[in-house]
Amino acid sequence: MLLAGEASGDTLGAELAEALAAADPNIDCFGAGGSKMRQAGVDIQIDLTEHAVIGIWEALRNYGKFKRFFDQLLAIAKDRKPDAVVLIDNPGFNLRFAAALQDLAHQYVGQWRPRIIQYISPQLWAWHESRAHEIARDIDLLLSIFPFEKEWFAERVPHLDVGFIGHPLVDRYPDPSPGKPGNPPNLLILPGSREKEITRHLPPIAAAIDLLRDGNELNISMVLPNENLAELAKSVSPGVAGWNLEIGNIAASLKKTDVAIASSGTVTMECAWFRVPTVVLYKTSCPTYALG
Numbered sequence: 001m002l003l004a005g006e007a008s009g010d011t012l013g014a015e016l017a018e019a020l021a022a023a024d025p026n027i028d029c030f031g032a033g034g035s036k037m038r039q040a041g042v043d044i045q046i047d048l049t050e051h052a053v054i055g056i057w058e059a060l061r062n063y064g065k066f067k068r069f070f071d072q073l074l075a076i077a078k079d080r081k082p083d084a085v086v087l088i089d090n091p092g093f094n095l096r097f098a099a100a101l102q103d104l105a106h107q108y109v110g111q112w113r114p115r116i117i118q119y120i121s122p123q124l125w126a127w128h129e130s131r132a133h134e135i136a137r138d139i140d141l142l143l144s145i146f147p148f149e150k151e152w153f154a155e156r157v158p159h160l161d162v163g164f165i166g167h168p169l170v171d172r173y174p175d176p177s178p179g180k181p182g183n184p185p186n187l188l189i190l191p192g193s194r195e196k197e198i199t200r201h202l203p204p205i206a207a208a209i210d211l212l213r214d215g216n217e218l219n220i221s222m223v224l225p226n227e228n229l230a231e232l233a234k235s236v237s238p239g240v241a242g243w244n245l246e247i248g249n250i251a252a253s254l255k256k257t258d259v260a261i262a263s264s265g266t267v268t269m270e271c272a273w274f275r276v277p278t279v280v281l282y283k284t285s286c287p288t289y290a291l292g
Contacts (some may be wrong), residue, residue, distance in 0.1 A: 001082035001114070002031040003073065003097065005048040005090035007193035007225050008266040010034035012119065012168060013088050017042045030080065032073055033088075035226075045076055048093075052194050054284070056291045059092065066093065074100055077114070084115040087139075091122035095131070098138040117141045121149050121162070129156070136160040169273045173251050176274045184217035185258040188276070189243070190250070191233070192263035193225045198232050200283040201263055206237040208261070221246060223253050 004013040014036035020027045021041055029042045034049030046069055053062055070093070077085065085101060087094035098116050105113050121144040124131050135142060136157035144150055145167045153162045187209070191201040209220060221244040224230050230247060233240050246253055250267070254260070254274040262268050264282040271278040 001077060001080070001085045002029055002033060002037065002042055002088060003048075003085070003090070003094060004031075004033040004037060004088040005093050006052045007034065007049055009088040009090055009120075010036045010049050013037040013042065013086075014040035015168065015172070016086065016088070016119065030076075030082075031085075032069070046072060048090075053196065054194070056288050058196065058285065058288065070097065070100070073097065074104060077101060078104055081108075081112045082114050084117060086117045086119050089120040091118075094118065095122070095134065095138065099134070102138050115140045117143065119143045120145060121153075125149070125152050132156045132160075167269075169269060173270075173273060177255075178275050179256045182219055182256070182258055184219055186219045186221065186256060187212070188253055188257035188260040188262075189220065189222040190260060190262035190267050190271070191222070191224075192265070193229070193267075195229065195232060197263050198224075198229055199236050201281065202233055202237040202240065204281075204283065205261055206239050210239075220244065221253055221257065223248070223250050 002013050002017065004010050010033050013033045017029050017037060017040040020029060030045060031042065032046045032048045033042055033044050034047055038044045048069060051062070051065065051069070053059055059066070074097070087098060095118075098118070101114065101116055116139055118135065118139045118141070121142050122128075122131070122135070124135075132153060136159060140161065142153065142160060142162045144162055144164045147164055150162045150164045153160055189205060191198055191205060212218060222233070222240060223246045224233060225248060227247060230245055233245075250270060251274070254270060254276055257276055260271050260276050260278040262271055262278050262280055264280050268278060268280050
């Protein structure tokens, strides 16, 4: 059983599913994810990527919907009893799901006990060190993509099994060498992968580009993950119709850009990997900002 709740997790899940299928074609993968995981052969029961949110207020507003998804996935796990459950990033949802899975498995002592794996360690070293003990209680194997994390967890919860597997960007983009500088310069816009990110980020980005273009010649490109967000972007900021708009294939765009404006998230790591100087932004709701 694989669970991914965001666009970046969907990519990771698809890569994992393809690798598992190559290792053993008889492995049955099912769970929650998005279009990439579905294309990789995963039996997607719920597409969580269509409902991804960031922020305390946004999560509270959608609590009923996510509780319904949570209960549905738990029922699916109970019915299909997978040998392993791989929770891909998305710690706000997945760590709670791990705890619920443990409670569920206790009802089947001696009959069913799935191995619970968290793929991508939550960045507790940056925001919530105390949760390391919760992870050690509920997770059987934690897969880390940064080398220092293994030692960090060993110092705090030495009984937790942590494996450093390397960063997926290294395998996904083995040649990050940049292309030649553009003339005029190429500016890449990466406003996010969620509807709220597009509606919040594009207006100030478009206004900034108008200022940048005052007396400067620039080639403006924007990459979005799907056509639906592209149509939303055009309605939010009509000026983007004059930009070079691309769907997916961010690597090709990063190779030919000189500088980027990007939403905070996984994509900023991709910018760094391709050595692209990047201005990072994130605009959240007023209630989430007030709640800290």
